[in-house]
Amino acid sequence: xxxxxxxxxxxxxxxxxxxxxxxxxxxxxxxxxxxxxxxxxxxxxxxxxxxxxxxxxxxxxxxxxxxxxxxxxxxxxxxxxxxxxxxxxxxxxxxxxxxxxxxxxxxxxxxxxxxxxxxxxxxxxxxxxxxxxxxxxxxxxxxxxxxxxxxxxxxxxxxxxxxxxxxxxxxxxxxxxxxxxxxxxxxxxxxxxxxxxxxxxxxxxxxxxxxxxxxxxxxxxxxxxxxxxxxxxxxxxxxxxxxxxxxxxxxxxxxxxxxx
Amino acid sequence: xxxxxxxxxxxxxxxxxxxxxxxxxxxxxxxxxxxxxxxxxxxxxxxxxxxxxxxxxxxxxxxxxxxxxxxxxxxxxxxxxxxxxxxxxxxxxxxxxxxxxxxxxxxxxxxxxxxxxxxxxxxxxxxxxxxxxxxxxxxxxxxxxxxxxxxxxxxxxxxxxxxxxxxxxxxxxxxxxxxxxxxxxxxxxxxxxxxxxxxxxxxxxxxxxxxxxxxxxxxxxxxxxxxxxxxxxxxxxxxxxxxxxxxxxxxxxxxxxxxxxxxxxxxxxxxxxxxxx
Numbered sequence: 434x435x436x437x438x439x440x441x442x443x444x445x446x447x448x449x450x451x452x453x454x455x456x457x458x459x460x461x462x463x464x465x466x467x468x469x470x471x472x473x474x475x476x477x478x479x480x481x482x483x484x485x486x487x488x489x490x491x492x493x494x495x496x497x498x499x500x501x502x503x504x505x506x507x508x509x510x511x512x513x514x515x516x517x518x519x520x521x522x523x524x525x526x527x528x529x530x531x532x533x534x535x536x537x538x539x540x541x542x543x544x545x546x547x548x549x550x551x552x553x554x555x556x557x558x559x560x561x562x563x564x565x566x567x568x569x570x571x572x573x574x575x576x577x578x579x580x581x582x583x584x585x586x587x588x589x590x591x592x593x594x595x596x597x598x599x600x601x602x603x604x605x606x607x608x609x610x611x612x613x614x615x616x617x618x619x620x621x622x623x624x625x626x627x628x629x630x631x632x633x634x635x636x637x638x639x640x641x642x643x644x645x646x647x648x649x650x651x652x653x654x655x656x657x658x659x660x661x662x663x664x665x666x667x668x669x670x671x672x673x674x675x676x677x678x679x680x681x682x683x684x685x686x687x688x689x690x691x692x693x
Numbered sequence: 694x695x696x697x698x699x700x701x702x703x704x705x706x707x708x709x710x711x712x713x714x715x716x717x718x719x720x721x722x723x724x725x726x727x728x729x730x731x732x733x734x735x736x737x738x739x740x741x742x743x744x745x746x747x748x749x750x751x752x753x754x755x756x757x758x759x760x761x762x763x764x765x766x767x768x769x770x771x772x773x774x775x776x777x778x779x780x781x782x783x784x785x786x787x788x789x790x791x792x793x794x795x796x797x798x799x800x801x802x803x804x805x806x807x808x809x810x811x812x813x814x815x816x817x818x819x820x821x822x823x824x825x826x827x828x829x830x831x832x833x834x835x836x837x838x839x840x841x842x843x844x845x846x847x848x849x850x851x852x853x854x855x856x857x858x859x860x861x862x863x864x865x866x867x868x869x870x871x872x873x874x875x876x877x878x879x880x881x882x883x884x885x886x887x888x889x890x891x892x893x894x895x896x897x898x899x900x901x902x903x904x905x906x907x908x909x910x911x912x913x914x915x916x917x918x919x920x921x922x923x924x925x926x927x928x929x930x931x932x933x934x935x936x937x938x939x940x941x942x943x944x945x946x947x948x949x950x951x952x953x954x955x956x957x958x959x960x961x962x963x964x965x966x967x968x969x970x
Contacts, residue, residue: 484881513883524878528896537892541883548888590878597882 442492467644470654517594538596584615786913801864826858907962
């Protein structure tokens, strides 16, 4: 059974803008899937429909065999604890320490009062520190997040997601604000999590070459429609141009290919 | 030769558009200045205000102030009384501001786009806040005088209402600006409303909220003077009393002590602000 399945998902925003139209695909447990497409194609909306930060207008989203779109508040929170999310702008609480931000990953699994006062057990703290150590952030553990670099902040974002002990991690443009070397660190770590912890990863990416290098499977989206869904190895230049609706030679990846 | 000529022509071609642009800009500036001047002349004529008379009376005013507003010995004997009233006023302002801030924060959570629910309720909160804010505190105290009489409660509520209205509005903006991203992140971990507020919104917005609270304490000390004149309480009452008894030196001592207090509060709040940031 696939861990995630989207069936005919459509999203129309208030003003009649169609962000997604009849999107269907399934993801097996342990997959590493990249979603590519031009800005405004609906990539972010797609990810947010999965954990219902955005409610789909039509269609159904099945997570672990359960229809997410029909869940009540409590059920939705339970599903969200099992799906981590990583953001382009990291979305940390910048004025708190790295450690506190990582522990935030457990907020969904706590009672209201314990969550309010930020009461965490000794085991949880040890676990958070171990995650930071693994991601190479042990020295930064008690620094405030606004003192960190972009790459370090994104690693805190990853640590927070892992702290949830999720089965699925949704990554919304995880490297779009990072320099090339930090981007590599982040992508390597995501891949590592995917392989050693068997956490399914779905990434929105702008960089086609990165998507092709890291993921086995790529989904291409144009104007709310899925126009490609298949292995990265079969994604040729023509399909890429179809996804980005561009002419040959208009993309940076064209030049990279010529150089090779 | 030809090349040089070509270049000359090109430069002239480029420059052709520029004089027009600057002439237009100058015309707009002149028009604006004329409008301001016209407005001044018009409103002066309407109210019978004469700039020349106004300026020429300044020296006389200064002489009067020099003769009457320097605190004398008699004024200084009243210093303890002034200070005790001043203390009372300052404490009232702090109490009002803190209480209004707590309530305003709760309301701002309901009125903010990131933490509020639905569309109707946030709008309702904004309207209520706008109502409390836009009735001046002096009007509030006159209205409240009917129900509470000349009482310290009247001043308390008058300040409370305007502070509440203003802080709600300011807090909504602070919360909106600062917390959208962390609210999204904490929501995606499955956290519920109150943990999100306490772990995400409050830490993110703290310095902004404190800045507003400290600013309102300063403002309230200033306004409470005026309200005190109306309600017969606090430092405002004392000022009114000496002023009407024609004891100008003492009245001026009251004013000076208020200025010193406000400066003191400002210094303290700057320190606090730096410590928080």
